[in-house]
Amino acid sequence: MSAGSTQSRVVMDADQIARACARMAHQILEANQGAHDLVLLGIPTRGVPLAHRLATVMDQVEGVRVPVGALDVTMYRDDLRRQPTRAVGRTDLPVEVEGRTVVLVDDVLYSGRTVRAALDALGDLGRPRAVRLAVLVDRGHRELPVHADHVGSYVPTRPGEHVSVRLAELDGINRVTIEPGNGPERGEA
Amino acid sequence: MRHLLSAADLDRDQITEILDLAEEMSLVQGRPVKKLPALRGRTVVNLFFEDSTRTRSSFEIAGKWLSADVINISAKGSSVSKGESLRDTVLTVAAMGVDALVIRHYASGAPWQASRWIDAHVLNAGDGTHEHPTQALLDAFTIRRHLRRSVADQSSFEGKTVAIVGDITHSRVARSNVLLLNTMGAEVILVAPPTLLPSGIDSWPVLVCTDFDQVLARADIVMMLRVQRERMSGGYFPTPREYTIGYGLTRPRLAAMKPGAAICHPGPMNRGLEISADAADAANSLILDQVAAGVSVRMSVLYELLGGAE
Numbered sequence: 001m002s003a004g005s006t007q008s009r010v011v012m013d014a015d016q017i018a019r020a021c022a023r024m025a026h027q028i029l030e031a032n033q034g035a036h037d038l039v040l041l042g043i044p045t046r047g048v049p050l051a052h053r054l055a056t057v058m059d060q061v062e063g064v065r066v067p068v069g070a071l072d073v074t075m076y077r078d079d080l081r082r083q084p085t086r087a088v089g090r091t092d093l094p095v096e097v098e099g100r101t102v103v104l105v106d107d108v109l110y111s112g113r114t115v116r117a118a119l120d121a122l123g124d125l126g127r128p129r130a131v132r133l134a135v136l137v138d139r140g141h142r143e144l145p146v147h148a149d150h151v152g153s154y155v156p157t158r159p160g161e162h163v164s165v166r167l168a169e170l171d172g173i174n175r176v177t178i179e180p181g182n183g184p185e186r187g188e189a
Numbered sequence: 190m191r192h193l194l195s196a197a198d199l200d201r202d203q204i205t206e207i208l209d210l211a212e213e214m215s216l217v218q219g220r221p222v223k224k225l226p227a228l229r230g231r232t233v234v235n236l237f238f239e240d241s242t243r244t245r246s247s248f249e250i251a252g253k254w255l256s257a258d259v260i261n262i263s264a265k266g267s268s269v270s271k272g273e274s275l276r277d278t279v280l281t282v283a284a285m286g287v288d289a290l291v292i293r294h295y296a297s298g299a300p301w302q303a304s305r306w307i308d309a310h311v312l313n314a315g316d317g318t319h320e321h322p323t324q325a326l327l328d329a330f331t332i333r334r335h336l337r338r339s340v341a342d343q344s345s346f347e348g349k350t351v352a353i354v355g356d357i358t359h360s361r362v363a364r365s366n367v368l369l370l371n372t373m374g375a376e377v378i379l380v381a382p383p384t385l386l387p388s389g390i391d392s393w394p395v396l397v398c399t400d401f402d403q404v405l406a407r408a409d410i411v412m413m414l415r416v417q418r419e420r421m422s423g424g425y426f427p428t429p430r431e432y433t434i435g436y437g438l439t440r441p442r443l444a445a446m447k448p449g450a451a452i453c454h455p456g457p458m459n460r461g462l463e464i465s466a467d468a469a470d471a472a473n474s475l476i477l478d479q480v481a482a483g484v485s486v487r488m489s490v491l492y493e494l495l496g497g498a499e
Contacts, residue, residue, distance in 0.1 A: 075227035085497030
């Protein structure tokens, strides 16, 4: 086994995260042909500050404020019964999603189960014209047919490892690390 | 948390968590699809041995909006009216594989008894003159919202005074509110004629006052209790008219309330007896907010009890 499997290693530093966010913001605008009818919904916890970062870049590029909100998916998860009662996060819709292009924003894409839950949650809130997915890190190991439209970084991982995203807004530092795991943990992210 | 039998079961963090989650749950009312899938496949039985409209229906709506299957059993028209014991009724319902029993019973302690007979979660929806914990939670939810409206981001109960006025002796609402408000750090003043104050009240964490007018200028919340006519055969006060004069929230008393103070009443109201129409319909009346809070708070409690692994 390599040394990387026993200690945490940094896969993105602050500059790399900033560049990845800037690129994703540009890609989203390009794919949408502008900011028209866009709404960014972060999935708590760390998808929310990421969504705000993307909106800030879009503001600098296009000079428009794209609405940003939060979509909590806790009660739509398929693993609720597998653990003690989970704390529920905030859902905050800045505008109706009906007829808009919703970009879901999350920090890590792993099994795809969170995204499935998010699609279900979104369906109960209205009928968007289209739903896109932007993630800072795609670490592979999908368990559902889910694909991200915009990815900050593809990070190869082992199934048991843990990808830790830390953002200044919540953690005081911008850094993505891979932590060695205690064994396979499935069903997250 | 396995059961919710008493407001005393909850510490300040748990109460805050339930109220915060209830805020999230309250958003469901404004959505096109009023449904969350969290309790899909769970069965909740409302077992009501006493009449109730708002408590039973709000538990029913709360369960349904969380996608649980909800069944209502009332004493009337069930085997209870054929003489079945509480134990047999509870065991029979539990044997059908339900996940939670919401029990309203005329005997104090009935939900607690039931919780010892069965594995399902038990929620006390009002037992005799003992407790009504979800009512206290929805009152706290309503009061907290009111405090936040009057002072932005001020949601603490510390330093706030709640006057609970009326028949304390027979009131499970009062008992649960005293416990819960005390846990949250509010000052509670009980106001009642001496005949409607229970024995042993010296040991409660409250102030007691028999003169309503003395308390009016001090209370941030005036919570009026229903005069329970069905329990009023013991000559607790001379006439309804005299009760109103001494302890009713009349128009003059409404005017004498502390500025910014609000009115609560658990319902159903006796207009003209414990509360005047002016007070019930006043701009600072939170009575309809309390009803709306009932569903959100009960969703929150059901999720806390049933939302995770067994």
